[in-house]
Amino acid sequence: MAIVTLTTDYGEDSAYAAALKGSLLRVCPEARLYDLSHSIPPQDIVHAAFFLSEAIPWFPPQTIHVVVVDPGVGTARRLLYVEWQGQRILAPDNGVCTLLWRRQPAERILQLQNRQYFHETVSNTFHGRDILAPVAGHLANGLDPALLGPEVTDPVHLPFPQPRPQGEFLLGEIVFVDHFGNLLSNIHRDDWPGLRPVCVEISGIRPRWVRTYGEASRGEIVALWSSGGWLEIAVVEGHAAHRLNLGRGAPVLVTFARAENCP
Amino acid sequence: MAIVTLTTDYGEDSAYAAALKGSLLRVCPEARLYDLSHSIPPQDIVHAAFFLSEAIPWFPPQTIHVVVVDPGVGTARRLLYVEWQGQRILAPDNGVCTLLWRRQPAERILQLQNRQYFHETVSNTFHGRDILAPVAGHLANGLDPALLGPEVTDPVHLPFPQPRPQGEFLLGEIVFVDHFGNLLSNIHRDDWPGLRPVCVEISGIRPRWVRTYGEASRGEIVALWSSGGWLEIAVVEGHAAHRLNLGRGAPVLVTFARAENCP
């Protein structure tokens, strides 16, 4: 039976996530629901976009992902059905899929328009419960997505910052702070094949490059490729964001060399 | 197979919620367990009552809901099995179902008394694990609830505040602060059919009435019907509770007019 994941900014303490689950299970009691997180910072689409790009690619094909980070709820913003690398995503049209689409373009995007698959009454402020959850339930029951609504060719993209050259350096920036306080930048390993950072600079500090935290001693500031392939600044067994007093938007400078020439 | 939901004040970091899940799955490994929340504020029965009234009605019939917000654990307070609108609820007899019962009376209430369906040893401080979870497991296995214990005709009700007239106004109060800081009052749309608030006053401020957040600009204080039908005070893309420095108990004044006469 279909796997359905839930990613929202409703909070772990929230009756909204609970009602969304009920609404979905009422349409498809056999669905296998999994919480990805209900702790996306409220209405933080950039955070959600990064979160999804780290999580969604790992799921089995045909998984249905319900994403509700939706500051525009109740306005004319569209709700989308997205097919991406075999995954199926239901989300507001606000750019939360931007980072996935950078990797690979979507195979199909439809607008949720057929009210037959919505809850019979739709509130003005809770489209997760009243639209996305029942649509997910119908998809889990085997509904042909073509029935959901018309194709969309102009989905919203976030203006996600791109690293750019600055003298001999590449200038990137921190785009995500993870639960451990690790600072993840917008510089991705796959864009620099065969190369390795030789000098990383952040906030006037030049952290040592390591393969993994355990190569350095407790409290040391290090730089490494994160498990998702992003250039990451970390404090071993510590919290880099607090220690360096840095967060999203902080600039990072890097120079590269051929990996085989590196120590 | 039966759907079972869990709502507790054990905390997301808690081994208690984990042990409760194990205890239930040991009796019925096939049950489909879903967390509603483990972040009910500790021992806050009023919060739990509101939470349940927003969440439980959305689930498929015959869902089993395990609710553990239980400051009286180990004392003589009863544990209940409640049938309400086709839902089945296992909870302490402390009023957590009050708001559901305001909507519709319970169809059946029994006291959990038959120790045959409890864990073989019952601790003094953890009846969620030792009584409610195994009973839920047996119900999920198809146990006839009539075997659980005798009928209860006098369950505990919370003295939930009711709005009352004050001059030309209706005087209500805030009863719930949601994860986004939205202030939800005890004034419900369904009690004022065909009417709409024309003037809402809270803490000397008169928020504009809107249908949804997106009708106002960022930072504006607005009033609207919440997705659950309660009169709600919100700050668009902000946190009303912090901004207004208000919480549960804050008074709200409202006047109504016929909806068709409203702009």
Next chain:
Amino acid sequence: MAIVTLTTDYGEDSAYAAALKGSLLRVCPEARLYDLSHSIPPQDIVHAAFFLSEAIPWFPPQTIHVVVVDPGVGTARRLLYVEWQGQRILAPDNGVCTLLWRRQPAERILQLQNRQYFHETVSNTFHGRDILAPVAGHLANGLDPALLGPEVTDPVHLPFPQPRPQGEFLLGEIVFVDHFGNLLSNIHRDDWPGLRPVCVEISGIRPRWVRTYGEASRGEIVALWSSGGWLEIAVVEGHAAHRLNLGRGAPVLVTFARAENCP
């Protein structure tokens, strides 16, 4: 189908827990995944050991428990498959099972070495997603654990503090603070059969001994056997850790008498 539980320090807001779930479901889409907690304090192995000892024994036999509290990720530390009382645990070899093993020794411990059951690429910093999750998926699919790797006879044990006599007293210490602020010590009821504490002293205070919170009045400091059998200091409907300003490591003194002689 196999039940699989997840216990990590990734945080509820974390894409890491989400990716781990995807990685596991990709190998075994039919597995029944349950979150125990993703809120273990970062890299706190002692906390995790206590958590597991309270939770794991309650699950049905053959449950697979994935545990990722792993400050040594990417170093030479081993990853283990542990059989304990019919439960199956996948965890780093850092002592997280110490308290379970105190109760009963493990029946079998193997090192995860057969890369055939890992993800095809293994990152340096995320072995939960790249090793433990896929191995759990293969076990859920029925893999014979003997194929995972060689036996381990010298797993790491935590130097968990033991209570010791001091004059007429037994001197223990607080080892765990639960979500409610209750202070749990390393003194276990099962080590003192037929006896009951008559005098408990902590931080110069002598809390009254009770069977359950409800025997005392709101705000009173009490001592009792926790639901897991540990000597616990609690504040009724309050937070003992904040009230007494105590935490892990705080000494507790106890004298015992025969239970039948106690009031």
